Amino acid sequence: MKITSPNQSILPLTAKRNAQDCLEIGGCDVTELVRRFGSPLYILDEFTLRTACRQYRQAFENYYPGESQVIYASKAWSCLAVCAVVASEGLGFDVVSGGEIYTTISALDRAGMTGATLDKIYFHGNNKSREELEYAIGVDCIIVVDNWLELETLVKLGGQLNRQKISIMLRLTPGIECHTHEYIRTGHLDSKFGFDPHQIEAVFTYIEANSVLHCIGLHAHIGSQIFERQPHEDLGGVLVQWYKQGLERGLPLSQLNIGGGLGIRYIEEHDPPTIEEWVKTVSRSVAAACEAQGAPLPKLISEPGRSLIATACVTAYTVGSRKEIPDLRTYIAVDGGMSDNPRPITYQSPYRALVANRMNALNQETVTIAGKHCESGDILIKDIQLPKTEPGDILVVPGTGAYNYSMASNYNRLSRPAAVIVCEGEANLILSRETYADLIRQDRLPQRLSPA
Numbered sequence: 001m002k003i004t005s006p007n008q009s010i011l012p013l014t015a016k017r018n019a020q021d022c023l024e025i026g027g028c029d030v031t032e033l034v035r036r037f038g039s040p041l042y043i044l045d046e047f048t049l050r051t052a053c054r055q056y057r058q059a060f061e062n063y064y065p066g067e068s069q070v071i072y073a074s075k076a077w078s079c080l081a082v083c084a085v086v087a088s089e090g091l092g093f094d095v096v097s098g099g100e101i102y103t104t105i106s107a108l109d110r111a112g113m114t115g116a117t118l119d120k121i122y123f124h125g126n127n128k129s130r131e132e133l134e135y136a137i138g139v140d141c142i143i144v145v146d147n148w149l150e151l152e153t154l155v156k157l158g159g160q161l162n163r164q165k166i167s168i169m170l171r172l173t174p175g176i177e178c179h180t181h182e183y184i185r186t187g188h189l190d191s192k193f194g195f196d197p198h199q200i201e202a203v204f205t206y207i208e209a210n211s212v213l214h215c216i217g218l219h220a221h222i223g224s225q226i227f228e229r230q231p232h233e234d235l236g237g238v239l240v241q242w243y244k245q246g247l248e249r250g251l252p253l254s255q256l257n258i259g260g261g262l263g264i265r266y267i268e269e270h271d272p273p274t275i276e277e278w279v280k281t282v283s284r285s286v287a288a289a290c291e292a293q294g295a296p297l298p299k300l301i302s303e304p305g306r307s308l309i310a311t312a313c314v315t316a317y318t319v320g321s322r323k324e325i326p327d328l329r330t331y332i333a334v335d336g337g338m339s340d341n342p343r344p345i346t347y348q349s350p351y352r353a354l355v356a357n358r359m360n361a362l363n364q365e366t367v368t369i370a371g372k373h374c375e376s377g378d379i380l381i382k383d384i385q386l387p388k389t390e391p392g393d394i395l396v397v398p399g400t401g402a403y404n405y406s407m408a409s410n411y412n413r414l415s416r417p418a419a420v421i422v423c424e425g426e427a428n429l430i431l432s433r434e435t436y437a438d439l440i441r442q443d444r445l446p447q448r449l450s451p452a
């Protein structure tokens with residue numbers, strides 16, 4: 001049986017309708033999970049996540065003639081269990097803050113994977129603090145340098161920490177446009193990320209003059225939720241050109257990182273290439289450019305986030321109030337919203353939904369799914385066809401594994417939901433639901449305000 005590319009599926013790969021007419025994921029009845037763990041609930045399907053990891057790795061083995069390494073852009077969803085699963089599939093990590101470094105190495109430590117993974121952590125970010133850099137150097141992350149201040153800070157830190165060598169890569173802005181939301185577009189020249197390529201010779205000169213900077217490669221990431229293949233095909237050629245330029249200057253380059261960005265199918269109309277097609281495109285583009293330009297094959301790194309984990313997770317909500325405005329709109333409210341999924345309000349991202357406790361019911365009405373926050377813009381899905389729902393029904397929104405929990409907030413002092421991982425009929429809590437006490441955990445009341 002050929003398994004679908006997870007990023008082309010709307011639901012997790014194990015999703016099916018069971019004998020009770022309910023949605024089942026990873027062998028677990030979603031309505032049972034909500035009864036047991038509460039609502040809203042993130043439900044992560046381990047099989048779908050592992051399948052995506054394997055498809056990425058396998059495709060690089062099939063299509064790239066040199067060495068390769070897939071690393072997980074952990075900002076998509078960074079927590080102990082996700083990091084442990086991803087590490088066990090042989091992936092490395094892209095981290096963008098001290099907190100993500102801490103989460104990743106804590107997971108590796110507890111999962112007994114430190115030795116296998118520690119040299120595969122890449123630290124990104126356009127404004128890493130001195131403390132973060134010191135921490136990253138201490139645990140031997142490879143630092144993907146974004147700007148001049150960072151180069152200078154690393155040289156100073158190298159001296160203070162008595163380091164002979166700090167392994168770095170350089171992030172460049174390749175000047176490649178792609179069609180995605182402007183907030184998640186990063187490759188065009190007017191971007192806050194990376195060195196302007198016009199400065200590349202000056203950067204190389206600076207690195208040559210400071211022997212502590214051990215530059216092992218170049219990096220570019222052009223954006224997210226991309227359906228076209230052309231931008232990544234173009235990126236290979238551009239990066240290899242700079243790679244060759246660096247090698248000719250005598251830099252010890254051996255890696256190219258082409259970033260992430262492959263899109264997923266949130267709604268039927270979305271039509272992303274498969275993981276295999278995307279890997280084939282970038283592999284061939286880099287290999288062909290090396291051949292054409294007479295450069296040695298670099299170790300090829302890619303760092304997918306969304307396409308690895310988004311489809312593996314759904315969010316289950318409980319249906320609550322209903323407001324019908326005749327001839328205008330019917331709102332159905334759920335018990336979460338922009339605090340557990342800020343993507344619709346931030347990027348106008350579209351989602352699908354289904355009624356998990358009546359899978360066979362026919363669509364009967366067009367409704368708008370609203371969250372429970374004090375914000376008119378807190379709308380999860382506009383104008384979706386659904387069966388008639390009642391309070392207490394379980395509404396499932398698919399495609400919530402990436403940039404949901406990781407962007408979640410406590411707006412209106414809502415507790416962040418729990419998350420469970422499901423596999424072959426077993427469900428385990430991976431993030432417990434926040435309690436009211438958790439909500440005031442960081443609050444401090446100055447003495448003068450608490451006379452008693």
Ligand SMILES: *Cc1c(COP(=O)(O)O)cnc(C)c1O
Binds near residue numbers: 075221223
């Ligand atoms: C966000 C990001 C990624 C992952 O992007 P996806 O679209 O989630 O695959 C990879 N690399 C960098 C530098 C990023 O900022």
